[in-house]
Amino acid sequence: MSRTEIRVSGFGGQGIILSGYIIGKAAAIYDKKNATMTQAYGPESRGGACAAQVVISEQEIDDPEVSSPQVLVAMSQEAYTTFASKVSDECTVLIDEDLVDPTAISKVRPQTFSIPAVRLAEEMGKKVVANIIMLGFFAGKTGVVSREAMEQAIVSSVPPRFAELNRKAFERGYDISQQAQ
Amino acid sequence: MSRTEIRVSGFGGQGIILSGYIIGKAAAIYDKKNATMTQAYGPESRGGACAAQVVISEQEIDDPEVSSPQVLVAMSQEAYTTFASKVSDECTVLIDEDLVDPTAISKVRPQTFSIPAVRLAEEMGKKVVANIIMLGFFAGKTGVVSREAMEQAIVSSVPPRFAELNRKAFERGYDISQQAQ
Numbered sequence: 001m002s003r004t005e006i007r008v009s010g011f012g013g014q015g016i017i018l019s020g021y022i023i024g025k026a027a028a029i030y031d032k033k034n035a036t037m038t039q040a041y042g043p044e045s046r047g048g049a050c051a052a053q054v055v056i057s058e059q060e061i062d063d064p065e066v067s068s069p070q071v072l073v074a075m076s077q078e079a080y081t082t083f084a085s086k087v088s089d090e091c092t093v094l095i096d097e098d099l100v101d102p103t104a105i106s107k108v109r110p111q112t113f114s115i116p117a118v119r120l121a122e123e124m125g126k127k128v129v130a131n132i133i134m135l136g137f138f139a140g141k142t143g144v145v146s147r148e149a150m151e152q153a154i155v156s157s158v159p160p161r162f163a164e165l166n167r168k169a170f171e172r173g174y175d176i177s178q179q180a181q
Numbered sequence: 182m183s184r185t186e187i188r189v190s191g192f193g194g195q196g197i198i199l200s201g202y203i204i205g206k207a208a209a210i211y212d213k214k215n216a217t218m219t220q221a222y223g224p225e226s227r228g229g230a231c232a233a234q235v236v237i238s239e240q241e242i243d244d245p246e247v248s249s250p251q252v253l254v255a256m257s258q259e260a261y262t263t264f265a266s267k268v269s270d271e272c273t274v275l276i277d278e279d280l281v282d283p284t285a286i287s288k289v290r291p292q293t294f295s296i297p298a299v300r301l302a303e304e305m306g307k308k309v310v311a312n313i314i315m316l317g318f319f320a321g322k323t324g325v326v327s328r329e330a331m332e333q334a335i336v337s338s339v340p341p342r343f344a345e346l347n348r349k350a351f352e353r354g355y356d357i358s359q360q361a362q
Contacts, residue, residue, distance in 0.1 A: 017202060021220065028222030038245050039202065041209030041216040064219050064245055 002058050004144055005066040009051040009083055010075030015131035019073070020052025022135060022153045023145060027056040030149035036064035049078055056144065071142050073134060074100055075117070081105060084112075092142050094134065113141055115176055121169065129169035136173025147174060183239055185325055186247040190232040190264055191256030196312035200254070201233025203316060203334045204326060208237040211330035217245035230259055237325065252323050254315060255281055256298070262286060265293075273323050275315065294322055296357055302350065310350035317354025328355060 006023060010016045017039055024035035038053045053066035072087050073094045074080035080100045084093055089109055095102060097114035115137045121130035132154055139150040151170055158166045187204060191197045198220055205216035219234045234247035253268050254275045255261035261281045265274055270290055276283060278295035296318045302311035313335055320331040332351055339347045 021198060024220065024222050025226075028226055035222040036219055037222075038217055038219045039205065040242070040245070041205050041218075042241070045206075045209055060223070061221070064221070 003061075004056045004071070005069040006054040006056070006071045006073075006144065007051055007066050007069045007083055008054070008073040008075075009049070009079035010073075011048045011079070012045075012050050014050070014075050015128065016050045016075065017052050018157065019131045019135055020054050022150070022157050023054045023138070024056070025157065026145040026149040026153035027054075030152050031145055033058055034061050036061050038064045038066070044082075047078075049076070049082070051079065051083070071138070071144060073138060075131070075134065077101065077104060084109065094138060094141060096130070096134070113137070113177075115173065117173065120172055120176075124165070124169060124172070126165060126169075129166060132166050132169040133173035136170040136175075137177045138173075139170075140174045140177025184242075185237045185252070186250040187235040187237070187252045187254075187325065188232055188247050188250045188264055189235070189254040189256075190230070190260035191254075192229045192259070193226075193231045195231070195256050196309065197231045197256065198233050199338070200312045200316055201235050203331070203338050204235045204319070205237070206338060207326040207330040207334035208235075211333050212326055214239055215242050217242050219245045219247070225263075228259075230257070230263070232260065232264070252319070252325060254319060256312070256315065258282065258285065265290065275319055275322060277311070277315070294318070294358075296354065298354065301353055301357075305346070305350060305353070307346060307350075310347060313347050313350040314354035317351040317356075318358045319354075320351075321355045321358025 008016050008019045020037045024037040027033045028035040035056045055061050071092045075096050085105045093109050093112040095114045096117045098116050102108045117130040117133040120133050121127050154166050154170050155163045189197050189200045201218045205218040208214045209216040216237045236242050252273045256277050266286045274290050274293040276295045277298045279297050283289045283293050298311040298314040301314050302308050320328050335347050335351050336344045
């Protein structure tokens with residue numbers, strides 16, 4: 001696949017933009033592809049909604065817009081309801097199972113997978129790593145970026161004193177992605 | 182002006198992407214305009230170069246690409262040399278005077294202004310707020326976003342315990358922008 005589109009969505013403060021940034025970095029710096037990350041702020045952003053669009057390609061990227069994502073991450077009900085109803089049946093949809101009820105849209109997409117990322121992060125003592133747990137789940141479920149690339153991109157994007165915590169969070173999410181659902 | 186394009190550039194670890202994020206947030210959430218922020222990762226990003234593109238508009242933004250920016254911020258010599266040679270004479274160019282020699286390109290743009298952002302940040306005891314000092318300088322020199330909007334966007338984007346430090350860094354940059362050069 002020469003072009004992969006990804007949307008990461010949720011609300012402000014969940015680290016959604018950082019997640020998009022890290023996915024692009026993983027693809028570009030470690031997997032040696034081209035990538036763009038776009039954040040749009042509009043009226044909806046004033047309500048707290050938040051989304052990052054990532055495009056990954058072997059070629060140069062002329063258009064950084066995401067029109068029909070292959071992967072959608074939704075960390076809030078509002079984000080899920082807004083975006084999941086617009087994706088194709090082939091789209092992989094990743095949700096936080098405590099924050100999102102997937103049956104809220106008329107047709108749940110067949111490739112929908114859930115993880116209790118926030119709850120797992122709380123168990124690790126740091127709720128803010130929920131997005132990193134989700135990135136581990138993302139890497140394992142989609143293969144869009146390699147495990148090694150994502151791990152390196154995470155570790156190089158957080159303050160050094162939090163590197164080990166974030167690495168563990170990543171591994172927690174990755175491990176769960178490999179279990180049967 | 183209905184559409185304003187901005188490029189913030191430097192190297193990894195300077196908070197370039199966060200700066201772009203904050204400018205877009207200031208415009209969208211507090212000044213009530215539309216905004217997009219795009220980060221492109223390509224071969225150059227593997228060398229440590231880093232840039233964020235921001236588009237601000239009263240209308241909806243169909244194209245988040247920056248082709249001819251009205252404002253260029255350069256926090257490294259490499260970024261300056263790459264991008265300043267491509268902007269128009271009307272472009273406002275903001276540089277860190279200790280990191281960038283503006284005469285490195287054949288024709289210095291007439292609206293070029295400098296501030297020792299990193300040095301001032303070190304004087305404040307936190308080198309990492311250099312980008313926030315630059316955002317204060319940016320707000321004062323360009324008026325692209327209001328002083329109040331930028332300050333609120335900064336304070337709401339950093340951890341609460343660093344809010345006061347960042348507010349002071351913003352004010353330091355803003356104050357210097359109001360002095361004659």
